[in-house]
Amino acid sequence: MSSTANDGLLVGLREIADVGRDAQRGGYSRHLWQSADLELREWFAERATALGLDVETDRNGNLWAWWGEPGDDALVTGSHLDSVPGGGPFDGPLGIETAFQAVERLRQRGVVPRRPVAVVAFAEEEGSRFGVACLGSQLMTGAISPERVRALRDADGVTFADAARRVGFDTAHLGRDPEALARIGVFLELHVEQGRGLIDLGAPVAIASRILAHGRWTLTFRGQGNHAGATLMSDRDDPMIAAARAVLEVREAALAIPGSRATVGRLLAVPGGSNVIASSVSLTLDARAASDEETRALVASIADRVAASEFVENSWSPEVHFDQALASRLTDAIGDVPVLPSGAGHDAGVLSPAVPTAMIFVRNPTGVSHAPEEYAELDDCLAGVAALESVVGSMIA
Ligand code: HGY
Ligand code: MN
Ligand code: MN
Numbered sequence: 001m002s003s004t005a006n007d008g009l010l011v012g013l014r015e016i017a018d019v020g021r022d023a024q025r026g027g028y029s030r031h032l033w034q035s036a037d038l039e040l041r042e043w044f045a046e047r048a049t050a051l052g053l054d055v056e057t058d059r060n061g062n063l064w065a066w067w068g069e070p071g072d073d074a075l076v077t078g079s080h081l082d083s084v085p086g087g088g089p090f091d092g093p094l095g096i097e098t099a100f101q102a103v104e105r106l107r108q109r110g111v112v113p114r115r116p117v118a119v120v121a122f123a124e125e126e127g128s129r130f131g132v133a134c135l136g137s138q139l140m141t142g143a144i145s146p147e148r149v150r151a152l153r154d155a156d157g158v159t160f161a162d163a164a165r166r167v168g169f170d171t172a173h174l175g176r177d178p179e180a181l182a183r184i185g186v187f188l189e190l191h192v193e194q195g196r197g198l199i200d201l202g203a204p205v206a207i208a209s210r211i212l213a214h215g216r217w218t219l220t221f222r223g224q225g226n227h228a229g230a231t232l233m234s235d236r237d238d239p240m241i242a243a244a245r246a247v248l249e250v251r252e253a254a255l256a257i258p259g260s261r262a263t264v265g266r267l268l269a270v271p272g273g274s275n276v277i278a279s280s281v282s283l284t285l286d287a288r289a290a291s292d293e294e295t296r297a298l299v300a301s302i303a304d305r306v307a308a309s310e311f312v313e314n315s316w317s318p319e320v321h322f323d324q325a326l327a328s329r330l331t332d333a334i335g336d337v338p339v340l341p342s343g344a345g346h347d348a349g350v351l352s353p354a355v356p357t358a359m360i361f362v363r364n365p366t367g368v369s370h371a372p373e374e375y376a377e378l379d380d381c382l383a384g385v386a387a388l389e390s391v392v393g394s395m396i397a
Contacts, residue, residue, distance in 0.1 A: 008377070008378050009089070009378065009381075010094075010097045010098070010101065010378070010381050010382075010385075011097075012043075012047055012093070012096070012097035012100060012101070013089060013090070013093055013094065013097050015043060015047075016039075016040060016043050016093060017089065019036050019039045019040055019043070020035075020036025020037075020039070020040070020083065022085065022086050025085055025086030025372075026086055026372040027083070027086040027087050027088055027089075027371065027372030027374075028083045028086070028087050028088070028089060029083060029084075029085045029086060029087070029128075030081065030082050030083040030087075031082055031083075031085075031124075031126075031128050031129035031154075032061070032082060032123055032124040032129045032130065032135070032163070033129075033163040033164055033166070033167045033169065034129070037081065037082060038167060040081040040082075040093075040121075041057075041063060041081070041121075044063050044065070044081065044096065044121050045063070045065075047065075047097075047100055048065030048100070048119065051065075051067075051100060051103060051104055051107065052067075052107070053065035053066055053067050053103070053119065054066045054070075056070075057169075058140070058177060058180050059173040059174060059175070059177055059180075060123060060135075060136050060139040060140050060174055060175070060177060061123035061124075061136055061164070061169060062120060062121065062122050062123050062136040062137070062140060062180075063081075063120065063121040063123075064118050064119075064120050064180075065100075065118060065119040065120075066116060066117070066118050067103055067107070067113060067116070067117040067118070067119075068113055068116045068117060069116060070116055070118070070183060071115075071116040071183060072116075072182060072183055072185070073115050073116070073183075073185035074115060074116035074117060074118050074183050074184055074185055075113070075115055075116070075117045075118075075185060075186055075188070075392060075395050075396050076117075076118045076119075076120050076183075076184045076185075076186070076187045076188070077095075077099040077102070077117075077118075077119060077120070077187070077188040077189065077190070077388065077392060078095060078096050078099050078118075078119045078120035078121055078122070078189065079092050079093070079094070079095025079096050079099075079121070079122070079125070079189050079190065079191060079346075079347065080092040080095070080096075080121060080122045080123070080124075080125030080126070080136075080347060081093055081096060081121050082123070082124055082125055082126050082128065083126060083128065084126045084128050084370045085128055086371065086372060087126070087369075087370055087371070087372075087374070088192075088368075088369060088370070088371060088372060088373070088374020088375070089374065090192035090362075090364070090369075090374055090375070090376050091191070091192055091194065091369055091370065091374060092125060092126075092191075094190065094191065094192045094362065094376065094381065094384070095189050095190045095191050096119065096121055098190045098362075098381065098384045098385045098388050099119040099190065099388065100119055101385045101388075101389075102385055102388040102389040102392050103117065103119060103392070105385070105389045106389060106392065106393055106396070109393075111393060111396065111397060113396035113397075114396060114397065115185060115395075115396055116183070117392070117396055118183075120187075122134065122136040122137045122140075122347040123135060123136030124136055125137070125346070125347055127216070127315060129154045129155075129163075130149075130152040130153070130154055130160055131152065131216065131218075131314045131315065132144060132149070132152065132216075132314060132315045133214075133216065133315045133317055133345055134317065134345065134346075134347050134349070134350045135149065136347070137347040137350040137351055138350055139174060139175060139176070139177070140176070140177045140180055140181060141176070141181060141350055141351065141353075141354050142175070142176030143350060145175070146171070146174035146175035149171075149174060150171055150174065181354055181355070184351070184354075184355045185355070185356075186326060186355065186356045186357070186358075186395065187348060187351050187355055187356070187357040187358075188348075188357070188358050188359070188360065188388065188391060188392070189346055189347065189348040189357070189358075189359045189360075190359070190360045190361075190362065190384050190387075190388050191344075191346060191359060191360070191361055191362070192361070192362050192364050192369065192374065192376050193206065193340070193361040193362060193363060193364045193367075193369075194342070194343065194344040194364065194367075194369035194370070194374075195340075195342075195343060195344075195364070195367050195369075196364075196367030197338065197340040197361070198338065198340070198361065198362075198363035198364070199363055199364065199365050199367060201338050203337060203338050203363065204362065204363050204379070204380040204383035204384070205334065205337050205360055205361060205362055205363070205380070205383050205384055205387045206337050206338040206339065206340045206360070206361040207327055207330050207331065207334075207337055207338070207339050207340075207358065207359065207360060207361070208322055208339070208340060208341070208342050208348075208358070208359035208360075208361060209321070209322060209327070209339045209340065209341050210290075210319065210320055210321045210322060210341050210342065211317075211319065211320035211341070211342045211344070211345055211346060211348075211349040212261075212288045212289060212290055212295075212319065212341070212342070212343050212345075213288065213289055213290070213291055213292045213294070213295040213317065213318055213319035214286065214287065214288035214295065214317050214345055215286075215287055215288075215295060215299065215313060215314075215315055215316040215317065216284065216285065216286055216313075216314045216315040216316075217284070217285040217287070217299065217311060217312060217313050217314060218282055218283070218284055218285070218310070218311075218312045218314060219243075219246060219282065219283050219284075219285055219306065219308040219310070219311050219312075220280055220281070220282040220308060220309050220310040220311075220312075221239035221240075221242040221243045221246070221280065221281045221282070221283075221307070221308055221309055222239055222279070222280045222309040223236075223237040223238050223239035223240075223242075223277070223278065223279060223280065223281075224236075224237040224238075224277070224279065225270075225271065225276060225277060225278060225279030226276075226277040227275070227276070227277070228274075228275040228276060228277055229275065231277060236277060238277050238278065239278055239279070239280055239281045240269060240277075240278050240281050242281075242306070242307050242308075243267060243281040243283055245306070246264075246283065246302075246305075246306035246307075246308065247264045247267075247283065249302065249305035249306050250262045250263075250264055250285060250302055250306075252305070253298055253301040253302045253305055254287070254298060256301065257289060257294055257297065257298050257301070259289060259290055259294075260287070260288065260289035260290075260294060260295070260298045261286075261287070261288045261289070261343065262285065262286070262287045262288070262298060262302065263285070263286040263287075264283045264284060264285060264286075265284050265286060266283065266284040267281065267282070267283045267284075268281065268282050268283070269281045270282075280309075285299075285302065287299050287302070288343065290319065290341075291319050292318050292319050295319075317345050317349060317350070320348075320349040320352050321352075322348075322352060322357060322358055322359065323352070323356040323357060323358065325356070326356045326357070326358045327339070327358055329358075329391075329394070329395070330358055330360070330391050332394070333387075333390040333391045333393075333394040334360075334387045334390050334391060337387075340361060342359065342361075344369065346359065358391075360384060360387055360388060360391070362376050362380050362381060362383070362384040363376065363377070363380045364376055365377060
């Protein structure tokens with residue numbers, strides 16, 4: 001059966017097109033150890049097995065599909081299956097389906113790899129359930145401790161350990177995985193572009209140059225819970241006011257540092273009654289800039305501007321500059337395509353200090369991502385498959 005589909009999606013993306021649809025938000029909500037994630041894990045295993053690949057799940061919940069015996073100096077390509085709440089269909093899965101299709105094409109051509117090849121799906125890249133970005137790759141590299149991860153809680157207060165246990169995943173061996181890391185000779189991640197670089201340049205694919213530094217914080221504002229009707233305005237200690245001011249200050253702080261970005265994506269009032277003055281309000285801060293220093297300066301400026309009772313760092317991803325030598329091998333294989341920075345974080349960024357990594361972007365006509373409107377034309381997705389096939393083929397033949 002041809003491995004491309006009608007209705008505008010690559011066949012594998014069509015197969016999962018109904019998995020994790022979010023009727024309330026639109027788009028997809030696919031989060032670690034929840035039903036959609038389990039269905040996608042099954043899809044990954046079936047897709048890989050049908051291609052003759054051997055599937056394994058590592059100690060951190062990352063999925064690996066091996067072409068040939070697992071071994072050192074492997075050519076590894078892939079991305080993630082999870083999404084943000086109400087995310088698009090391409091962020092993550094496109095990098096996995098194109099990897100499967102590139103492997104399929106190389107096998108159909110009779111290529112016999114001189115090194116092991118694997119397709120990988122890293123767990124909880126978005127950090128949507130447990131609040132930490134790139135959880136699976138961070139665990140593998142040792143960037144985050146297993147103790148901290150086991151204790152992470154989701155919005156319902158369920159710990160990572162309990163959530164994993166409920167689906168039969170053993171967290172006893174969670175943590176740094178030097179064997180898995182040592183096997184990776186090079187990591188390539190194809191990803192839908194999250195921005196308008198390619199659409200404005202009129203090109204279907206690009207190579208990534210770098211990733212912005214970025215982090216996540218929780219700001220909490222405390223006050224006195226009280227009755228909305230019985231409490232005079234002069235008698236209030238309403239944390240919602242300070243929180244509202246903080247949202248505006250976050251924006252002003254980012255505008256003061258050119259190129260930086262700061263976002264309040266979620267605000268939670270406790271107890272959250274419409275006739276109740278909140279006792280506390282917490283908000284999430286996502287802050288990013290070209291360098292670690294600028295991002296730290298941005299966050300320091302925000303901390304100075306807002307009167308938060310608590311200001312807690314949840315996740316930090318340093319700036320990434322991809323391997324130049326590897327990037328030129330990509331241009332040797334796919335030609336002189338645009339080279340673009342990434343405002344979005346990726347598992348490739350987490351791996352880049354440990355192994356040579358590179359990224360290929362596929363044009364997104366809307367430029368929109370982390371929203372249902374995220375899109376990539378089938379022809380551009382196929383251009384991505386062809387680019388990945390050329391690069392992988394050049395590195396395994
Ligand atoms: O948030 C990010 O940059 C990525 O999409 N996880
Ligand atoms: Mn994303
Ligand atoms: Mn992604």
